[in-house]
Amino acid sequence: MNETSAATPGLAEETEAAAGTVQSTDDTVGEIYVDDPRMTCRNVDVYYGEKQAIFDVSLDIGKNQVISMIGPSGCGKSTFLRCLNRMNDTIDGCRVTGQIKMDEQDIYDGGLDVVPLRASVGMVFQKPNPFPKSIYDNIAYGPKIHGLSDNKEHLDSIVETSLQRAGLWEEAKDRLDQPGTGLSGGQQQRLCIARAIAVSPEVILMDEPCSALDPIATAKIEELIDELRERFTIAIVTHSMQQAARVSQRTAYFHLGKLIEVGETDQIFTSPRHKLTEDYITGRFG
Amino acid sequence: MNNQQQQHQKTMDRVQQGLDRRYRQERHFRWLGMGAIILGLVFVSFLFITIISNGYTAFQQTYVKLDVFYDPEMIAPVGETNPQVLSKADYGGLIKASMRDMFPEVTNRREKKVLYGLISSGASYEIRDAVMNNPELIGTKGEVWVVADDDFDMLIKGHIDLRLPESDRRIKDNQLAWIHDLQEQDRVEKRFNTTFFTAGDSREPELSGIKGAAYGSFFTLLICLVLAFPIGVAAAVYLEEFAPKNRWTDIIEVNINNLAAVPSIVFGLLGLAVFINFFGLPRSVPLVGGLVLALMTLPTIIIASRAALKSVPPSIREAALGVGASPMQTITHHVLPLALPGMLTGTIIGMAQALGETAPLLMIGMVAFIVDVPGSVMDPSAVLPVQIYLWADSPERAFVERTSAAIMILLAFLISMNLLAVWLRKKFERRW
Numbered sequence: 281m282n283e284t285s286a287a288t289p290g291l292a293e294e295t296e297a298a299a300g301t302v303q304s305t306d307d308t309v310g311e312i313y314v315d316d317p318r319m320t321c322r323n324v325d326v327y328y329g330e331k332q333a334i335f336d337v338s339l340d341i342g343k344n345q346v347i348s349m350i351g352p353s354g355c356g357k358s359t360f361l362r363c364l365n366r367m368n369d370t371i372d373g374c375r376v377t378g379q380i381k382m383d384e385q386d387i388y389d390g391g392l393d394v395v396p397l398r399a400s401v402g403m404v405f406q407k408p409n410p411f412p413k414s415i416y417d418n419i420a421y422g423p424k425i426h427g428l429s430d431n432k433e434h435l436d437s438i439v440e441t442s443l444q445r446a447g448l449w450e451e452a453k454d455r456l457d458q459p460g461t462g463l464s465g466g467q468q469q470r471l472c473i474a475r476a477i478a479v480s481p482e483v484i485l486m487d488e489p490c491s492a493l494d495p496i497a498t499a500k501i502e503e504l505i506d507e508l509r510e511r512f513t514i515a516i517v518t519h520s521m522q523q524a525a526r527v528s529q530r531t532a533y534f535h536l537g538k539l540i541e542v543g544e545t546d547q548i549f550t551s552p553r554h555k556l557t558e559d560y561i562t563g564r565f566g
Numbered sequence: 567m568n569n570q571q572q573q574h575q576k577t578m579d580r581v582q583q584g585l586d587r588r589y590r591q592e593r594h595f596r597w598l599g600m601g602a603i604i605l606g607l608v609f610v611s612f613l614f615i616t617i618i619s620n621g622y623t624a625f626q627q628t629y630v631k632l633d634v635f636y637d638p639e640m641i642a643p644v645g646e647t648n649p650q651v652l653s654k655a656d657y658g659g660l661i662k663a664s665m666r667d668m669f670p671e672v673t674n675r676r677e678k679k680v681l682y683g684l685i686s687s688g689a690s691y692e693i694r695d696a697v698m699n700n701p702e703l704i705g706t707k708g709e710v711w712v713v714a715d716d717d718f719d720m721l722i723k724g725h726i727d728l729r730l731p732e733s734d735r736r737i738k739d740n741q742l743a744w745i746h747d748l749q750e751q752d753r754v755e756k757r758f759n760t761t762f763f764t765a766g767d768s769r770e771p772e773l774s775g776i777k778g779a780a781y782g783s784f785f786t787l788l789i790c791l792v793l794a795f796p797i798g799v800a801a802a803v804y805l806e807e808f809a810p811k812n813r814w815t816d817i818i819e820v821n822i823n824n825l826a827a828v829p830s831i832v833f834g835l836l837g838l839a840v841f842i843n844f845f846g847l848p849r850s851v852p853l854v855g856g857l858v859l860a861l862m863t864l865p866t867i868i869i870a871s872r873a874a875l876k877s878v879p880p881s882i883r884e885a886a887l888g889v890g891a892s893p894m895q896t897i898t899h900h901v902l903p904l905a906l907p908g909m910l911t912g913t914i915i916g917m918a919q920a921l922g923e924t925a926p927l928l929m930i931g932m933v934a935f936i937v938d939v940p941g942s943v944m945d946p947s948a949v950l951p952v953q954i955y956l957w958a959d960s961p962e963r964a965f966v967e968r969t970s971a972a973i974m975i976l977l978a979f980l981i982s983m984n985l986l987a988v989w990l991r992k993k994f995e996r997r998w
Binding site for chain 2: 405411479
């Protein structure tokens with residue numbers, strides 16, 4: 281994890297020479313707006329106690345799109361993601377300022393309570409964290425507490441469609457009453473995705489969902505993300521640039537708490553406009 | 567290359583030189599550890615052997631067979647057999663008559679008294695109960711097994727040293743002769759001591775039992791559990807899950823940890839001052855005992871419960887919050903069920919501690935001599951450890967074995983409670 285100055289002088293000259301490359305600036309490079317946003321964030325600052333972790337981030341998250349957030353460790357991408365469903369509320373001393381709206385409702389301003397917010401903004405975590413209950417109960421839990429099912433049959437069908445959408449139905453249909461913790465790592469993560477989509481959220485946040493998985497399981501999840509895009513808006517934090525390139529339509533590059541550059545994934549990976557982005561995606565640091 | 571090899575050789579030599587010393591240290595350390603464990607085992611087994619060898623005889627009691635004539639003259643002189651008359655009759659007289667019949671040579675008044683002393687003063691109650699259950703017995707003659715006096719019992723169990731001069735013995739030579747006669751006639755038998763489990767305390771060892779103390783302990787622990795468990799768990803959940811982390815909660819935490827280390831007698835004094843003197847609750851009752859023990863056990867339960875809550879991985883909380891569960895739902899649906907085994911373990915260990923606690927109960931008067939078995943939390947009663955303390959203080963030889971027997975019962979309760987805690991932990995242990 282290096283500072284901007286870590287780029288060697290020689291490289292700096294090189295990039296300066298490249299036409300259209302923007303040098304360091306505090307403003308985000310690229311188009312933060314989208315035509316059809318599901319969530320809009322404006323001037324978001326996040327503080328952990330005295331320490332500021334996110335600096336003035338503004339970003340739109342488009343409907344039925346996958347947006348990936350990349351950047352070196354500690355750049356604040358996970359912190360930003362956790363602002364979107366107020367998971368940061370659970371951390372002592374964490375403070376969020378600025379404005380985050382979902383469908384024109386401010387999620388921090390009392391416009392939307394945290395419980396319905398989290399029901400419509402689901403989350404998948406870095407480490408698969410199924411409840412130590414049966415596979416069925418894992419998925420049925422959300423619909424149950426929100427009263428989404430009218431009866432047992434309805435609940436059964438929610439469980440089935442969620443598992444099918446998460447691509448786990450074939451593997452799990454005969455063992456619904458067995459503990460979710462008995463599945464393999466990749467299956468557990470797909471179970472967590474099924475649990476998230478069981479409450480029919482509009483947005484799914486994924487915090488490095490594949491970092492604990494092997495390549496085959498990762499490939500399955502990536503495939504799944506692509507399918508889920510039809511129904512859900514997905515924001516994914518990832519360490520793997522290849523993954524970002526494979527699954528997302530837009531990419532946001534974070535560096536030291538600032539949103540440096542955002543744009544179409546193809547553009548970011550082929551012709552980054554900011555030097556830091558270029559250094560990162562070409563593997564000079566990170 | 568050569569230089570490198572030399573260097574390598576040197577390192578090896580150095581390591582070799584110190585190797586013996588390193589391994590020696592390791593061996594010594596292992597021996598020390600083994601020694602400590604063996605020493606501990608020796609102490610524990612010594613304790614158990616002493617207690618069991620002293621106490622196992624208390625589970626048997628000497629009985630004497632008497633030929634009793636249910637003399638209508640003595641039981642119901644006017645021919646009435648209603649319970650009021652029957653309960654007041656002189657059944658001791660029947661026993662005495664029976665004894666006189668068996669030993670007609672004893673005529674001296676003082677000797678007679680010594681002779682009657684062979685039979686427990688409680689024996690007349692046995693005969694009374696038999697007659698009251700079955701008034702038909704009046705006028706008939708029958709064989710009855712009655713409880714022998716404690717000194718008689720001690721002699722039969724071999725606890726009286728006959729080599730001592732007569733004046734130093736509790737059993738005199740003439741008594742020895744009578745007992746010998748009784749044995750000749752097969753009138754003496756050791757039987758299982760049911761009295762020990764069905765009676766309360768008594769001045770007569772052969773009539774004393776632990777039922778009163780066991781019930782007292784039960785009621786006390788009941789009150790203790792009913793108060794300490796919910797309050798302790800609620801306090802732990804609040805402190806761990808809801809309370810902000812600031813100076814106040816830090817102070818509370820330090821104080822709870824300190825309270826766990828406060829000598830138990832201080833809680834007894836507190837109970838005396840607050841519950842008895844201020845609130846005017848009666849002395850010697852399990853209610854107050856339970857309140858005091860609840861105060862004493864609370865810190866243990868809170869600390870154990872907080873540790874159990876802490877050990878629930880945060881990922882479970884995040885998962886529940888992530889699907890939109892409210893904080894309360896997260897706790898009741900996910901965190902508490904996972905923390906419960908740990909909480910229960912802590913609670914059972916706290917209860918076991920409370921079961922063995924004597925000092926605070928002395929302060930609130932549970933050390934009184936109470937014969938009746940308590941029927942509720944408001945009846946005066948003793949508890950097991952206090953009963954042990956009282957019996958250990960009694961001069962009669964027969965109380966020695968009863969003390970040990972009571973310790974065995976208490977230990978059995980403690981061990982089974984701890985086993986329950988281990989079982990619960992094993993059964994509900996989850997892996998993530």
